[in-house]
Structure formats: structure tokens, C-alpha cells
Amino acid sequence: MEGDPNVGSSSSSAIKKRKRASEVWDEMRKYIDADGKVKAECKHCKKTFDGSSKKGTTHLKNHLERCPANPRRKSGSEGRDRDDQHQPLAPSIKTKELARLIKETSVSGLIRHLSKMEGDTSYDEREDLDPWVLNSRKDEILQLYQEEKEKLRQFLNNLSCRFTLQLVRSFRFGGYLLVVCYIDDCWVPQSQIISFWEHPSCDVEDSMEAVKQSCLDWKIDTKICFLLLSCQIDPADDWDNQIGKIESWFSQRRSLPFAGCLPSALHLLNYVDGILRSKDYLRDEIQSLEECAYYVDNKSRSDKQIQLDGAVEKAISELKESPFTRGGFFEYFEAAVGVKEVFSALEQFDSDFRSINLTKQKWHEVTAAFEHLKFLNDVTDCFLWETLDIPIVVDLPYVHKILTDRCNHPIEDCLFCQEVMKEAIDLFFSKQYLVRAIEFILDPRFKMDGLQLHYKEIYGSDADRHLEKINKDFRDVYDEYAATDSSNSKSYEMLDAMGRPSSPKSELDRYFDMLKVPRDEDFDILAWWRRNAPSFPTLARMALDYLAIEMPSAPNVGISFPLMFDMYKIISNFGFSGLPEIITPLVMLKSILDGAAN
Known part of the structure; x- marks a missing residue:
């Protein structure tokens, strides 16, 4: 058979064909996975593709052209045009058709749709999402x-x-x-x-x-x-x-x-949390809580007489992770307060635990920190869930009142208030007081009456001074709107009991004189202002702007x-x-x- 020229020629041709391996395999590694499927792994980014012969290598070439880890990749439209020299171009999508596709599909769906239109028969929906195909429609998208x-x-x-x-x-x-x-x-x-x-x-x-x-x-x-x-x-x-x-x-x-x-x-x-970490706040107390948590955890494993319920086990687990390295201080101190009684009971019959448990003073500091953080958490929930009991004013007097009611909070010499609460409140709430007050006044269910009750509850005999400031600040904002309102405030001439003209009333006075709307959680404040905007044009403009903040x-x-x-x-x-x-x-x-x- 060696002398047979036909056989030799055929064999040589076959060998030559086998040697014509695609250049992609210089940058791809072919292997068989655990399921027996042929895979191709990019040597640059380690992403895997279908490596079977029936898939061909076009999709592998496309990836190498755009692989972020490939130092020789082509960027932008240059890489796409190079591939497209060997692929039939799909017909242009009309603008309206493209708009429909973008609106009805996800971005991923659009990429898959365009990949199919490009005639890429190696396209694999699961593995071969190629965002660079978007450049084929770049001009139309722009x-x-x-x-x-x-x-x-x-x-x-x-x-x-x-x-x-x-x-x-x-x-x-x-x-x-x-x-x-x-x-x-x-x-x-x-x-x-x-x-x-x-x-x-x-x-x-x-x-x-x-x-x-x-x-x-x-x-x-x-x-x-x-x-x-x-x-x-x-x-x-x-x-x-x-x-x-x-x-x-x-x-x-x-x-x-x-x-x-x-x-x-x-x-x-x-x-x-950032403030507390920067100030190393209550680090000694937290280290003691960690030590206690590890002791109780180990004791419950070795002593069958000590059995922890699910809630205590969860709290112990949280106390083993310091808030200085992970997690939040509120959740940490909440877990600590939750097991305070358990720790107190354990030290009654375990002298070793008694020697490491927190002192009365340390527990007082931990409990006070928790109450402060719980207050901030409650205020946060009010704002996020937009409940009707959102506080209009959040300042230190308000904090002190709430905490005094909760836990007989000592106002004087409270380091948490001085070092933490004041800084947080100044940043998050000091600029919100007027915004909250304006929103409250523009709610026809409350107007100024709601503010008066709220301020008297917080400030007591000093409430009138704060209300006077709110009233002045509100009217200053109103006057700025009125000055730019071409339709402003026709004053309405009123008649007295004898039918004689009396002094005209401003738009603001008429609004305050109106009967308040009954309180109802289903009340639609925007519908009310839509109906009453012609009567109160300046206040309606304020409502458009200030009520939008409540519509996230x-x-x-x-x-x-x-x-x-x-x-x-x-x-x-x-x-x-x-x-x-x-x-x-x-x-x-x-x-x-x-x-x-x-």
C-alpha cells in the first residue's frame, strides 16, 4: 500500500486537513467537563463556552475579539467590523421597530435578538451573551x-x-x-x-x-x-x-x-455605625459581651443541663461577631439586651461566668446605647414607611423627651447624645424641619393646628417661640412663591355682618380659615389640591414642589x-x-x- 500513489495522496490530504486547526485554540483550552460535554475555556478570562465541533469556532473568535482580559482584543466598533467582514449583515431595523423591541424586551433580550439576526449560528442563549453585538445598531440606538x-x-x-x-x-x-x-x-x-x-x-x-x-x-x-x-x-x-x-x-x-x-x-x-467605630464606642463592653457569648456557647455544648432556645442561640451567635468588624451596632446591642436576663440567671449558679459577666454599670451603658439606637431605628421606619406619626421635628429636645418617657433617660452628661446623636441629627434632620413643617401645613387635615399640638408636647412653655419661627419661615417661602406668581392671589373682599366691605383676605388667610378636612388615612391629598388649585394658586405651586418629596x-x-x-x-x-x-x-x-x- 505504500507504493500506491492514490492511497498516499489521500492520506496526505487527510493529515493536512487535520493540521488546519483554528487559531482560536492558541488562546482557548479544550476539555471535557464532568457531564462529558466538550468545553472551551478562554485562557485570558477563564470564561467557558461550548467547544464541540458542531458549534464551530465563530463564537470563540467573537469572544476573543472582545474579551476584556485579552491584550490583543479590538475595542469599540473596530472589533465588530472585523468580525462582520466574514458575516452577512442583517437588514437595518427601522427606528419604530427598534423602539418597539427595546420597549418590549430586556437589554439582555435585545442582545440575544440582535445576535440571532447577525446570523451567528453558534449563538448559545445561556453561555454566549455578547453585548458588543449592540454596536451593529449603534447609530440607530443613538x-x-x-x-x-x-x-x-x-x-x-x-x-x-x-x-x-x-x-x-x-x-x-x-x-x-x-x-x-x-x-x-x-x-x-x-x-x-x-x-x-x-x-x-x-x-x-x-x-x-x-x-x-x-x-x-x-x-x-x-x-x-x-x-x-x-x-x-x-x-x-x-x-x-x-x-x-x-x-x-x-x-x-x-x-x-x-x-x-x-x-x-x-x-x-x-x-x-461609622461614628461609633471612629470613636471606638463601648469597646470594653463589646469585648465583654463577646467573651460571655463564647463562654455560653461552649457551656451549652458541654453541659446538657444548659439548653438554649432558638432566640437565645441566635442572639449568642450575633454577639460573637463584633460590630467593629461586621454588622451593625443596633442589631448587636438589641441581641445583648435580649439575653441580659439569661446572663443574669446563669451567673447565679456559675461562678466562672459571674467573673466575666458585665458589671451593672456596663449593662447600663449597653442598655442606654440600645435605647438611643432604637429611637433612631423607629424614626427611620416612620420616614421610610411614610406613616402618619412621622415626627415633624427631630432634634435633641425631642430625643430627650422620647427617651425620658421610655427609660428615664438622663439628659445631663449623656455622651451618646453629645457625641453621636447631635452629629447624626444635624446632618439628617436639621434641614428637614422646615420641609416637614411645610408639608404638614399644606395638608388640609392638619394645617397649623397640628404643629401647635406637636410643639407644645415637645417644648412645653417654650413652644410659642418655636411656632413663631416656623410661622415666619413658612410665610417667607410663601412670599417668594407669591412674588413669582403672575396669577397671584387676588385678595377676596369680604362683607361684614351689616353687608359692608371689610378688609380683603389674602390667599394664605383664606386657606387657614377654611375648615380642616376630616382625618382619614385614605385621604388623597393630591386630588384635594387638584380641585382647590384655582382658589389657592400660590399654595398649589408650593404643594406641587414640596409634596413631591413624599412620592419616592x-x-x-x-x-x-x-x-x-x-x-x-x-x-x-x-x-x-x-x-x-x-x-x-x-x-x-x-x-x-x-x-x-x-
Whole structure:
């Protein structure tokens, strides 16, 4: 057979074919997994793909062109065009069809749809999500985004209201969302994501600069009433200085008062934890609690006479983890107070435990810290759940009153109040008192009467002085609105009992003179103002602006959660650096289209 030329030629041809292995295998490792399937692993990023021969190698080439860990990868549209030289181009999607696809599918779904249209027969829905395929429709996405963005920009600028901005830190994808919340001209609460950006370092100055640039881009910089900071605030950061700068920036650009930057109560306890860690607060007491927890845990394992129920076991487990390294101080001290009686009972018959258990003074310090933190936790819940018992004023006199009622709190020489509570309250609540008061006064169920009762309960004989200040501050804000209101306040001429004209009443006086609306939890305050806006035009403008801060769960915010979860899945696989630049306009476009119906 060696002499047979035909056989030799055939064998040589076959050998030659086997040697023509794709170059991708220089950068891919082929192996068989535990299920007996052929896999291909990228040597750069370790991502795995289907490596079977029936899949071919096109999808592997596509990945290597865009692999973030590949030093030879092509970036942007250059890499995509190189692949497309060997693939048939899909017909262009018309703008309306593209808009429909973006609105009806997720970002991941759009990527899969375009991958199939590109004719990639190696496409695998589970493993081969390739965001760079979006560059094949980059121009169309950008054009549609600019068109929809301009429509929304004009819509926002034509509204009568001002806007509440909400800066949200999204830990799902390591970036920020900037949401604009408002009450539209039909008195319906709305919200819309207007920007999002990667910011893994969480730098305060850069974040505030991004907020300013977004406002300028959307041309709403002169119509901002509030900036809500729904992001974690670290006491070690330069928050006070940066908040002061951006408040000054907004104040200089407005014709109506900028109400300020208001940190969300959601992050109040995290902020307090930062203060406590920086001050090494109650470290000796916490070390004693850890020692006691380990002792009880070991004793319950070795001594069958000691049996712990589920709640005590959970508390012991929490006490073994110091809040200086993980967890929160409120949860830690809550667990400690929960087992105080158990520890007290144990030391009655265990002299070894008696020698390590906390002294009476240490338990007093732990209990006092817990009561302070519980107060802050309760206030946080009131704000987050928007209950009717939200305190109008949160200051040290209010704190002292609540804690005195709860646990006979000594006001004098309270280090927790001086070192922790005052700093936290100044940042989170000092700027909210007027906002809360205005919201309360604009609620026709309460008006000034509710404030008077609340202040007298807190301040006693000193209440009139505080009420006088609130009344003056409210009227100052009202006067600024009235000065810019072209429809303002026709004064109504009133007749006395004899039918003779009396002095005219202002819009504000008429509002206060109206009978209050009966208290009802189902009361629709926006519907009331929609009906009464013609009678109280200046106050209605105030209501549009100040009541918007109570609407963080407006319709479009709910739409953003599926979108952000989808982005989280994509970014967790590729990271921001592994995504094409078109992803940001696409996400913004989808958010706008999702909210267009509202």
C-alpha cells in the first residue's frame, strides 16, 4: 500500500486537513467537563463556552475579539467590523421597530435578538451573551435616544412644577442612578431615571459634579427644589463640604428657594455605625459581651443541663461577631439586651461566668446605647414607611423627651447624645424641619393646628417661640412663591355682618380659615389640591414642589427595578469595562420608553 500513489495522496490530504486547526485554540483550552460535554475555556478570562465541533469556532473568535482580559482584543466598533467582514449583515431595523423591541424586551433580550439576526449560528442563549453585538445598531440606538431624550427634555421644561432629584447608589452594579421625581400638571406623581454612571470608588466630589452636569444636560438646573441623597454616607468622607457646595450651586441658579440636600433616613444607622467605630464606642463592653457569648456557647455544648432556645442561640451567635468588624451596632446591642436576663440567671449558679459577666454599670451603658439606637431605628421606619406619626421635628429636645418617657433617660452628661446623636441629627434632620413643617401645613387635615399640638408636647412653655419661627419661615417661602406668581392671589373682599366691605383676605388667610378636612388615612391629598388649585394658586405651586418629596415610589421608579436587575446580570458577567459605550444610551433609552406612557 505504500507504493500506491492514490492511497498516499489521500492520506496526505487527510493529515493536512487535520493540521488546519483554528487559531482560536492558541488562546482557548479544550476539555471535557464532568457531564462529558466538550468545553472551551478562554485562557485570558477563564470564561467557558461550548467547544464541540458542531458549534464551530465563530463564537470563540467573537469572544476573543472582545474579551476584556485579552491584550490583543479590538475595542469599540473596530472589533465588530472585523468580525462582520466574514458575516452577512442583517437588514437595518427601522427606528419604530427598534423602539418597539427595546420597549418590549430586556437589554439582555435585545442582545440575544440582535445576535440571532447577525446570523451567528453558534449563538448559545445561556453561555454566549455578547453585548458588543449592540454596536451593529449603534447609530440607530443613538439616533432614537437623542430623539426620545429631546421629547422628554421639552416635556420636563414645560411642566409647572419644580423637581426633586434622587441620587441612588446601586450596589447591584457599582454605580449611581439619578432620578427626577415630580408631580405633573394633572397632579399625578411621576419619576424618571435621567442618568446613571459607574462609580466604584464612591467619590463624593465626583458624584456631586455628575449631578450638576446631568442637570445642565437636561436643562433642569434652574428648577430643582430638593436633592435626596439615597446613598450611604460615611462620616470620614467630605460630605458636609460637598453638600454645602452643591446647595450653593443650586441656590445661585434658582428664582425660588432651593430647599436643600436631604440625606435619606434609610442610611441613618449606617452613618451612626461609622461614628461609633471612629470613636471606638463601648469597646470594653463589646469585648465583654463577646467573651460571655463564647463562654455560653461552649457551656451549652458541654453541659446538657444548659439548653438554649432558638432566640437565645441566635442572639449568642450575633454577639460573637463584633460590630467593629461586621454588622451593625443596633442589631448587636438589641441581641445583648435580649439575653441580659439569661446572663443574669446563669451567673447565679456559675461562678466562672459571674467573673466575666458585665458589671451593672456596663449593662447600663449597653442598655442606654440600645435605647438611643432604637429611637433612631423607629424614626427611620416612620420616614421610610411614610406613616402618619412621622415626627415633624427631630432634634435633641425631642430625643430627650422620647427617651425620658421610655427609660428615664438622663439628659445631663449623656455622651451618646453629645457625641453621636447631635452629629447624626444635624446632618439628617436639621434641614428637614422646615420641609416637614411645610408639608404638614399644606395638608388640609392638619394645617397649623397640628404643629401647635406637636410643639407644645415637645417644648412645653417654650413652644410659642418655636411656632413663631416656623410661622415666619413658612410665610417667607410663601412670599417668594407669591412674588413669582403672575396669577397671584387676588385678595377676596369680604362683607361684614351689616353687608359692608371689610378688609380683603389674602390667599394664605383664606386657606387657614377654611375648615380642616376630616382625618382619614385614605385621604388623597393630591386630588384635594387638584380641585382647590384655582382658589389657592400660590399654595398649589408650593404643594406641587414640596409634596413631591413624599412620592419616592412614583410609577416609573417601579419600572426601573427590572431594568436595573437586568443590567446587574450583564455587568456582573462583563464589568463596565467589558461593555461597549452604547450600553449607557441604550439603558437610558429603555428607561425613557418604559416611562413614556406616563
